[in-house]
Amino acid sequence: MKAKHLRNRWLGLLPLGLILFLSGCGQLEMTVLDPKGPVAQSQYDLIVYSLWFMLGIIVVVFALFAYMLIKYRENRPGRKESDYDPNLHGNTTIEVIWTVIPIIIVVLLSIPTVTTLFDLEKPPEPAAGEEVKEPLVVYATTADWKWFFSYPEQDIETVNYLHIPTDRPIEFRLTSADSMSALWIPALGGQKYNMAGMMTKLYLQADEEGVYDGRNSNFNGEGFAAQTFKVHAESEEEFNAWAQEIQNEAPELTADRYNELLQPGLTDVESFSNTHLEYVKHHTKDGMGYVVENYREQFKEKLHLYEIEKQESFQ
């Protein structure tokens, strides 16, 4: 696995390899540099593209810097009279050169940045020859400090874990019941904020089956470190079977149960055979202050988290 991954990504790891060597820890599997879907792939490509420029800049500046320090140190043996010109004060040609080169670099970096930005606003395109699939809509709602994933199509809801089919774009509709948070699944792509009273869209897709780490990446208080979830990417059939099973066997999410879950605190993973969207829509003006108004007192209590990985509610 490691070796294969190394071969595939050698281009990107070459500039990093040098630096990694310095960090003294041959830890080559960095999530962001090991994309598992087209969105993460496009961001990975952009990062690697920019890394080459950055490496070039570093080499040029370091080389010039070393040259100046070695050649023009005051006590270098064999210094010549001509090595010192205290009145040298500028040169228009060279100033123009080293202004224009950075501008060119900025242009070269801007073009792929802008095109990628516009691409990320749309569902990822299927590979050549494959059919276009409608994105699967998942409402990802955060409340301090947990995740609700609502699947309107399947009419199910999960808490603190996520199942997605591979090779199909997922359209996340992000919102928050209280504090601002962000959905980040580094293996599948970059993040976007969840904000109360509004909705943001984030397209992600998994090409490989597997279990990936997802989390809230935006600090939002005491339980922030525990606001994580596992992403189970599986084939379309497995996903459908799982959704059917939840629909058949999981309990109903009642309004009372949902209100209970909304209270600030940590909870376990859970599954329900309907969604909370029928009770309250946090992305609307009406649903925006729902949690704060109802649970003002609970926000004053502290969790006193120490070693969260040893707590029952969090594994």
Add this chain to the structure above:
Amino acid sequence: MHITDILVTGEPIIYGAMVSMALVGIALLFILTYFKKWKWLWSEWLTTVDHKKIGVMYILSALLMLFRGGVDAMMMRVQLAFPDLGFLNSQHYNEIFTTHGTIMIIFMAMPFLIGLMNIIVPLQIGARDFAFPYLNALSFWSFFFGMALFNISFVIGGSPDAGWTSYTPLSGAAMSPGPGQNFYLMGLQLSGIGTLATGINLMVTILKMRAPGMKLFHMPIFTWSTLVTCFIIVFAFPILTVALALLTIDRVFGAQFFTLTGEGLPMMWANLFWMWGHPEVYIVILPAFGIFSEVIATFAKKRLFGYNVMVWSMIVIALLSFLVWVHHFFTMGAGAFVNSVFSVSTMLIAVPTGVKIFNWLATLYKSKIEFTVPMLWSLAFIPSFILGGVTGVMLGMAAADYQFHNSYFLIAHFHYVLIAGTVFACFAGLVFWYPKMFGHKMNERLGKWAFWLFFFGFHVCFFPQYFLGLDGMPRRLFITNVAEWLPLNVISTVGAFGMGLGFIVFVYNVYYSFRYSERETTGDSWNGNGRTLEWATTTPVPYYNFATVPYVDEIDPYIRMKEEGKTTFEEDKVKPIHMPSYTGQPFIMMALLGLASFGLVFEWMYVAVFGLIGAVFMMIRRSFDYDDGYYVPVEEIKRTEKKARGL
């Protein structure tokens, strides 16, 4: 509210802090009383309007805050390297990273640089003091009481815990009840008065009080950087003032500007904060660029390469700094077009910055580099800052930023630019101008130890964090609960302790040099390599700075003065010098405003109103103050100068 509700209880670390603070306090009181220094403290320091003494007080406060913020950092590093220790819980960790960030930016970096500006800028332009010396004292005391207010939150009431960015709705009354967040708001508001006033004060000083003949494009580069910084301060700080006031009104008086209820606009805070916050990072980096330029030219013994380009690139950076704030939240979902615009404007800042780097390198070309301690800090800045700069460009590429945002990649980036830029500059500038301030140099051998420890510690600490970010470790995480992240975190912590050790050696060097360093006999302390007017004064600098102000019509005027044998004491031209009188009013006025702020923190309205009325009374009193200062007689000037110059 009962006293036990106010004191923070139940944490051994905080009890330890209380005890040590109390002990230091008692020791200070004892020393002042035992050596009968109370009168000296009041008449020489608390009432001073002398820009040099105010500058020294700024720098001392900033060093104290560097210690406090550094201890915060060490505690975080210990927690992250040894998560099983249970050293800090989540709440405590959140408070510590909040105070670390706020203190390092607002109460360390800015006052350190403002302290250096205070001392050096009037000397560089041939001025006798600031344009408004009374206001300068006021600025310092507003900063000082703001700093004190922010710091007592540790033991009284509880520290703020919503991050130095204090994003709403988290920092609002609903989700962060209690006084903690109020300490943040009032501490910053109070010290912000001083920063804004200093910006105006220095701007007027530089524009109106330059030596005869000195045009803007004759000014030393550090003075230029200060002038550009002042413009940023004057345009950016009012935004912070308004944002802080609105959030204070939200929290204390129940308004709903940034709340989730009542159709508030929580995301407006992020916009307002960064409309100030991004210019703010240039407020702390441009003066650093100025310091490096001075130090590099001095110890390369060569004129700064491309002076005009250096100045214009600072001006361009200042303008661009107001056009990039959205890059702090590309992930807010503003859309591809908005993100594209801010992405390009962000990357454009790399152009003038890159030009500056090349001009510094060109300054070294055909020079005679002398590796003194200030030069070491300045040279180390170039490669270190490049690493922070290129990763900054990567962060500016919005589509990639979706992966970098909120991660340790970002943490590594901004520590690379802020430490290699601002902190290195603070050390370089302090060591460089130390003889001007205290009449003796800092020991070179100890200085080199401090430098190398800090330099290696810095890279070992922050370089691994780029990789932690690429592996998905988010910032502000109180526990390293993913096994793959642990090794790099341990390395990082080792580096942090290296930096801590470097700082201790630096502080020891202050003491050692005070005891053993040779006292300066000339004003031109660095082997006669001074280029600008501050080196033309004697050491220690007389309180009126210049007996006679020289005529200046070029960059680096002191070089020609030395060639022509001119000094700032032309005996036949000495005239009586007009100087401002010392006054205790700024101290008292700001102490009263500090009291008002303290009242607002705990929402004790009687205290707040009492303090406010007191401060307004002091302002009215100032309006009827007819003290126009005094004249230093010619005889005294001649006596002082002859003694200092050994004539």
